[in-house]
Amino acid sequence: MDAGQVEKAQSLELLTGTDSLCPSVLFSPLRLLVVYPWTQRFFQSFGDLSSADAIMGNSKVKAHGKKVLNSFSDGLKNIDDLKGAFAKLSELHCDKLHVDPENFRLLGNVLVCVLAHHFGHEFNPQVQAAFQKVVAGVASALAHRYH
């Protein structure tokens, strides 16, 4: 399933609202670390991750989360060529960061949950379906250069 123009429009609108990332969306990478604590394995140097509160208050985590989501929404501007848009990042995650691509799928699904939480009934089945295509496309693009 490829994400097309409709999905791009809906997802960018939801993610950004104005020109900057919707604040609630910034919670997603933090939530990932709480809900799936094994994902903390990549962030040993980030300090205190011992509880949900510690994670939510951790400035390194927040800064990194913002970086991840900015990349995500930048990538979305090239929705017709996600593999191209994320090629360099894919190589980085494989060769330098050694991140299992399953983590991209987990983050995508956490992002969907956070959006549902924030937008409530507005995040209806059709909007969710569009977004699932987008996060699946991004996850697949990030895994594309793995070897």
Added chain:
Amino acid sequence: MIMEGSRGASTQRPVLGTPGSSSATTMSLTKAEKTIILSMWGKISTQADAVGTQALERLFASYPQTKTYFPHFDLRPGSAHLRTHGAKVAAALGDAVKSIDNIAGALSKLSEMHAYVLRVDPVNFKLLSHCLLVTVASHFPADFTADAHTAWDKFLSIVSCVLTEKYR
């Protein structure tokens, strides 16, 4: 069989239950998590049928391949089939919540049905679990904290494990 935990955690190994424990699942709920589930279910149960139905609508919209298990159903949003089946899903979850210390016992018959009759591929339990999570998040924003998100994700993955544990 390697028990699939929460979505994507295919590398988890099953932890053997201690004698007398209810099931050999990969994760068990903490006391705090059980409290969250029980108290949220109090609210969810007042709209259980709608939650079950919407989760199915989300499943079929986001993951159309799941419709292959329902060729005999009218799956259009609002259909009687969807509402009836959504209510069944919600009722089963309610049973699991009521017997939260023995989910395997509560869902034993359903587990057999999935293993021998329905034979839904295990990957699909993760998809429905995710859609249930999304439905709960959108309906109960005040309650869907990070801890609640974790508790529900774990609970649903335990339910999924129980429903697939007799597959082979």
